[in-house]
Amino acid sequence: MTVRTTRTALVAATAAGLSVALAAPALAATPAGAGGHDATRKAMEAAVDAGVPGVTATGRDGHGTWSATAGVGDLKTGKPRSADDRYRVGSITKTFVATVLLQLEAEGRLSLDDSVEKWLPGLVRGNGHDGGRITLRQLLNHTSGIFNYTADQDFGRTYFLKDGFFKHRYDTKKPEELVALAMTHKPDFEPGTSWNYSNTNFVLAGMVIEKATGRPYGTEVRRRVIEPLHLTATSVPGTRVTVPGPSSRAYSKLAETAAGPTYDVTKLNPSIAYAAGEMISNSTDLNRFYTALLRGKLLPREQLAEMTTTVPIDEVNSYGLGLMKSDLTCGVTVWGHGGGIHGSTSEAITTKDGHKSLAFNFNGDWSGDAGAVIEAEFCGKGVQGHVARLSPGPGLR
Numbered sequence: 001m002t003v004r005t006t007r008t009a010l011v012a013a014t015a016a017g018l019s020v021a022l023a024a025p026a027l028a029a030t031p032a033g034a035g036g037h038d039a040t041r042k043a044m045e046a047a048v049d050a051g052v053p054g055v056t057a058t059g060r061d062g063h064g065t066w067s068a069t070a071g072v073g074d075l076k077t078g079k080p081r082s083a084d085d086r087y088r089v090g091s092i093t094k095t096f097v098a099t100v101l102l103q104l105e106a107e108g109r110l111s112l113d114d115s116v117e118k119w120l121p122g123l124v125r126g127n128g129h130d131g132g133r134i135t136l137r138q139l140l141n142h143t144s145g146i147f148n149y150t151a152d153q154d155f156g157r158t159y160f161l162k163d164g165f166f167k168h169r170y171d172t173k174k175p176e177e178l179v180a181l182a183m184t185h186k187p188d189f190e191p192g193t194s195w196n197y198s199n200t201n202f203v204l205a206g207m208v209i210e211k212a213t214g215r216p217y218g219t220e221v222r223r224r225v226i227e228p229l230h231l232t233a234t235s236v237p238g239t240r241v242t243v244p245g246p247s248s249r250a251y252s253k254l255a256e257t258a259a260g261p262t263y264d265v266t267k268l269n270p271s272i273a274y275a276a277g278e279m280i281s282n283s284t285d286l287n288r289f290y291t292a293l294l295r296g297k298l299l300p301r302e303q304l305a306e307m308t309t310t311v312p313i314d315e316v317n318s319y320g321l322g323l324m325k326s327d328l329t330c331g332v333t334v335w336g337h338g339g340g341i342h343g344s345t346s347e348a349i350t351t352k353d354g355h356k357s358l359a360f361n362f363n364g365d366w367s368g369d370a371g372a373v374i375e376a377e378f379c380g381k382g383v384q385g386h387v388a389r390l391s392p393g394p395g396l397r
Contacts, residue, residue, distance in 0.1 A: 206275025
């Protein structure tokens with residue numbers, strides 16, 4: 001999940017997912033369709049040159065679907081990445097969860113103006129937290145002020161650094177435990193007064209879905225989104241520690257810096273992420289999902305308007321309900337989400353009309369410039385002096 005790590009404070013745009021803000025001025029850009037996807041492929045190759053083991057990407061536009069890979073999926077065997085690779089998508093899970101909650105609102109089963117206390121009585125309390133003053137909407141757009149449990153230093157040492165990870169990689173964590181950990185800290189701010197990315201928000205959102213439906217949130221994601229869209233590579237693993245094939249290995253430094261040995265972290269129990277980031281998918285499915293979502297295939301017009309009503313993060317990025325909006329250097333506006341979990345960094349982006357989309361994955365979490373890949377595909381040209389927004393360091397993003 002794209003969040004501030006326990007050691008490295010990421011900028012807000014990286015925290016929300018789409019790594020697209022640039023420090024350098026925009027250069028002249030040509031439409032991607034005019035020159036194919038050469039710039040995108042070069043940006044993918046540059047990520048491999050920077051240390052990412054491998055990249056897989058699939059895009060869709062008016063010319064059809066294309067796929068490309070770079071680097072390897074297995075450092076031991078040298079097996080290349082596949083365009084069909086399934087991978088852990090981290091915080092891209094959040095858009096699925098927000099979609100289900102908005103569907104429930106459309107059905108009259110809840111309101112986004114309901115308090116968290118109404119649905120989860122007594123859970124959000126302590127150290128200044130008060131679920132009675134926080135709405136479901138504020139969970140989905142990260143204006144609740146609730147502390148982000150993955151920013152807890154002990155949690156970081158236990159699950160993101162080498163010694164802790166290899167000891168605890170198969171632990172099962174209940175969502176109530178994750179929320180309870182957040183409650184041991186003070187809120188970041190008063191509800192509705194600011195913005196800060198918090199994985200705890202979407203843990204709570206998943207629990208609200210379960211309370212409102214009487215079924216696991218993953219079951220609701222499957223029956224409401226995965227099955228209707230025929231997303232055959234997408235799953236909600238729960239406590240399953242493996243990634244279904246076809247897939248590549250996932251790698252991490254499990255350290256505070258990008259130096260040192262590289263570890264295979266493919267197997268882990270994703271319950272530490274729950275509804276904030278446990279899902280698995282592939283690039284084709286992610287493109288189909290975001291295109292259908294933005295074209296109104298999953299939500300009525302009113303709910304889609306709510307989802308795409310954003311609060312500002314910085315001068316080019318803003319956050320809706322489980323969905324991020326970013327303005328690229330060439331004037332194109334894109335919507336989507338990014339995500340990171342051990343050994344996996346992913347982005348899924350589309351234009352609001354769903355005409356053009358891109359989804360890709362790095363099978364490493366310590367290097368590479370996802371923003372450069374996005375700019376290359378949607379603006380058609382690389383940008384010199386691009387500042388990478390993916391900071392080294394372990395964590396769920």
